[in-house]
Amino acid sequence: MNPRHSARIGRYLLTFALVVVAVAAVYPLLFTVVSSLKTQAGFAHDPLGLPAGITLENYLEAFRRMNMPRLLLNSLITTLGGLVLSVLAALLVAYAVTKLRFRGGKIVFLLIIVTLTIPSQAIIYPLYQTVLDLGMSGQYQGLILAYAAFGLPLGTYQLAGYFQQVPDELIEAARVDGAGHLTILFRLLAPIATPALAALAIFNFVWMWNDLLLPLVIMGGSDSKTLMVGVSLLSGQYDVSVPLVSAGLIVALLPVLVIYLVFQRQLVSGALAGSGK
Amino acid sequence: MTISTAPVSEPVAADTPPAPARRPPRPGRAREWWLGAALVLPALVLAVLFKLVPLVRGVVTSTESSSGFGGSEFAGADNYTRMFDDPMVLTSFRNALLVVATLPVWIVLPLVLALLIHQRSPGWKFFRAVYFVPYTIAPIVVGIMFRQILAPDGPLNALLRSVGLQPLAIEWLNGRYSALFSLVAVALWSFFGLGVMTYLAGLATIPEETLEAAYLDGAGFFRRLWSVVVPMLRPTVAYWSVLCASGVLIWLFPLIYALTQGGPGDATMLPEYLVFLTTFQFLDRGYGSAIGIALFVFVAVLSIFSVRHMFTEGTRKPR
Structure with a gap:
């Protein structure tokens, strides 16, 4: 056993371990895709194997039952609204707290990140009451504002940490050149923080699109309910077959998966940028 | 959406006279404070309205006995003692x-x-x-x-x-x-x-x-x-x-x-x-x-x- 030999065995073991985890990570997804392509009779006959023939009927049926275009639109509006509002608000706070001579800034910063400890589950009824009192129950703005509030603590923390790394001299120089604070924030700092902003945007997109409890309670059974609420309702109907549910699941997860695959590079570099301390 | 417009209108006023901000330091500093306050306002409103207010209301509701669709009445710590049993x-x-x-x-x-x-x-x-x-x-x-x-x-x-x-x-x-x-x-x-x-x-x-x-x-x-x-x-x-x-x-x-x-x-x-x-x-x-x-x-x-x-x-x- 020379060391070179054992190093090679180590390599094989390593690759083997990585492959096993990769299979575990994608198999449930593949299983769902395969199930969604089976007919109901085909699934009953052979639930585990590959389909004898491929059918797209389940997808058409899922679209018919769930009013899919409307659900997709609702999810898109609320997710984008919440994402933009949350990142914008975090951007403004992070600038005020780190780059302005602003007494009380630290307390504001603390107050905002402390709200991280308030999970939506713990306050779900009074939150629902509050949204109701604001007349925003079943309305897009109700869910958008709630998303923005729940995305705020992590966003503020990440951007503040990022701005902290930018030397104050850079800001001073821009001030001397006559740049206003908003110009500095949006023309100077935001471009520098692009990787962090991109990572934050993707992170927010994923959890807002995928969240269940807030839309379930705020949107309820209204026409503005999101895709995830629609999916949860679909799986509760007892006449629904596994292939049909599977098709619904694939439609529900596809948008985020596509976004991730398209923006994968930004996500990686953003994650790298965020941890550079 | 109404909330996010607040900070956008503010800095325009803060931007227009950049020259006198240099000489007397105190008004510049005060204006920077107001700008800071305006910038943190949207986030504060969000955090207060959708997190702190519900939390406080939750504490209040937790001291009431309320079930079904009826009204509610003050019950002190009853709900908390009930949890332990x-x-x-x-x-x-x-x-x-x-x-x-x-x-x-x-x-x-x-x-x-x-x-x-x-x-x-x-x-x-x-x-x-x-x-x-x-x-x-x-x-x-x-x-x-x-x-x-x-x-x-x-x-x-x-x-x-x-x-x-x-x-x-x-x-x-x-x-x-x-x-x-x-x-x-x-x-x-x-x-x-x-x-x-x-x-x-x-x-x-x-x-x-x-x-x-x-x-x-x-x-x-x-x-x-x-x-x-x-x-x-x-x-x-x-x-x-x-x-x-x-x-x-x-x-x-x-x-x-x-x-x-x-x-x-x-x-x-x-x-x-x-x-x-x-x-x-x-x-x-x-x-x-x-x-x-x-x-x-x-x-x-x-x-x-x-x-x-x-x-x-x-x-x-x-x-």
């Missing part, structure tokens, strides 16, 4: 502690995988991409998916039987402990990719030269891992640990909703699901709010370290 509540918090006890796995497993990927053996970028895929799938979707995977005749048990592990092919979602175990395992499946990504980001900050130097000094693989990589990775480990500690209970809600509904019996009943159930199914709002406040205290104790960590990170001046 309620086996469902006690079980839910005991289950929560069991879940929290799995945190070391949540912290170590992604670390090991990130270290393996970081060896840059062929195809490491592929593995990095694939490991993140489960995280992009909504937990409610994950839950419904795993209802099939973990079914008594589902693919997992078929696999176990085919490799001769027949006795392990149990009813995963229907046992006193196997249900909670399955729930946590599915949650781990759904979130480990985020941990791997976080750790890889931290690993990327370790300079190659440092490892090179340790290698030339004759340090073996494990020596380098233990003496160089782990100490340099400590901030990342801390960050991921606090994220898991404050998040692990919260992440479970949609999975319980889809997989077990708290059952069998109360085997997978966790506080966050019990709050939902008590409030919206049993319509016992006062009691539901009290359990919610107890959950808030539980999570707050767990995540107080994360907040302290985040505060010092966000306010510390570099170097």
